[in-house]
Amino acid sequence: MTAxxxxxxxQRIALxxxxxxxxxxxIATQLAADGHHVVLVARSADAIEAVAADITSSGGSVACHxxxxxxxxxxxxxxEGVVESCGRLDILVNNxxxxxxxxxxxxxxxxxxxxITTNLRAAFRLCRAAARPMxxxxxxxxxxxxxxxxVMGNPGQANYAAAKAGLIGMTKSIGKELGGKxxxxxxxxxxxxxxxxxxxxxxxxxxxxxxxxxLKRLGLPEEIANAVSFLASEKAAYITGHxxxxxxxxxx
Ligand code: NDP
Numbered sequence: 250m251t252a253x254x255x256x257x258x259x260q261r262i263a264l265x266x267x268x269x270x271x272x273x274x275x276i277a278t279q280l281a282a283d284g285h286h287v288v289l290v291a292r293s294a295d296a297i298e299a300v301a302a303d304i305t306s307s308g309g310s311v312a313c314h315x316x317x318x319x320x321x322x323x324x325x326x327x328x329e330g331v332v333e334s335c336g337r338l339d340i341l342v343n344n345x346x347x348x349x350x351x352x353x354x355x356x357x358x359x360x361x362x363x364x365i366t367t368n369l370r371a372a373f374r375l376c377r378a379a380a381r382p383m384x385x386x387x388x389x390x391x392x393x394x395x396x397x398x399x400v401m402g403n404p405g406q407a408n409y410a411a412a413k414a415g416l417i418g419m420t421k422s423i424g425k426e427l428g429g430k431x432x433x434x435x436x437x438x439x440x441x442x443x444x445x446x447x448x449x450x451x452x453x454x455x456x457x458x459x460x461x462x463x464l465k466r467l468g469l470p471e472e473i474a475n476a477v478s479f480l481a482s483e484k485a486a487y488i489t490g491h492x493x494x495x496x497x498x499x500x501x
Pocket of ligand 1: 266268290292316317346394396438439443444446447
């Protein structure tokens with residue numbers, strides 16, 4: 250159950266999926282530092298509680314909601330629980346993502362569906378559920394974490410690229426539908442960022458990719474969090490339907 254925020258100093262109510270590690274942990278930490286109450290979501294309760302303890306010790310306001318985003322009923326209960334306990338939802342960051350890589354000739358239906366379910370369908374269902382409370386508040390920020398792969402494709406990632414490209418089309422459509430209600434919808438598209446996901450890639454592949462980047466290094470999770478923090482802020486009020494690549498120049 251999501252605990253209610255206990256301070257009247259809270260700026261906004263934010264929900265970050267995939268907040269147990271990597272980019273999601275950095276995004277949640279930054280949004281809490283910005284003064285928002287942040288609901289942390291991932292499957293591992295222990296892992297989000299550890300992130301919550303760090304945020305709390307730095308003076309942030311946080312709650313944990315373990316949830317498997319591939320379970321429709323659990324996703325419905327997640328949003329209902331947050332709105333019930335916090336009274337509203339202002340910022341939604343769909344960051345949780347998985348990979349099930351394989352060349353197209355060998356990619357199974359299960360691996361295609363698993364990636365679409367977690368990376369795209371869950372984001373769709375959360376955006377849909379968040380739209381009503383955001384419309385009630387006449388303010389909202391939907392920020393979906395895509396990937397440069399959703400723009401340029403990548404061998405071995407037909408499922409992942411389809412999900413991330415789908416996020417872009419979905420986000421642009423939502424931005425057009427809800428702009429009149431004070432709600433913006435944008436995509437942050439990371440390039441190669443140092444996390445468990447990139448640690449799983451062959452070292453040589455990462456080395457070669459980094460050598461081709463204008464900025465010649467992996468990105469930091471905090472650099473993605475900075476982009477999300479900006480898009481979630483008042484300063485980004487006139488930006489919607491945008492794909493912000495944070496990629497060391499990969500797409501440039
Ligand atoms: P990690 O693998 O480090 O973390 C993934 C997060 O998603 C974890 O918190 C995991 O928690 C959560 N998650 C996975 N499946 C589910 C599920 N079914 N239900 C709930 N939570 C789930 O990934 P990164 O931090 O590297 O990536 C974060 C996002 O950024 C992803 O969408 C990824 O595609 C994107 N991205 C990352 C890049 C990079 O270079 N790292 C580059 C481009 C895009 P748990 O296992 O506890 O459920």
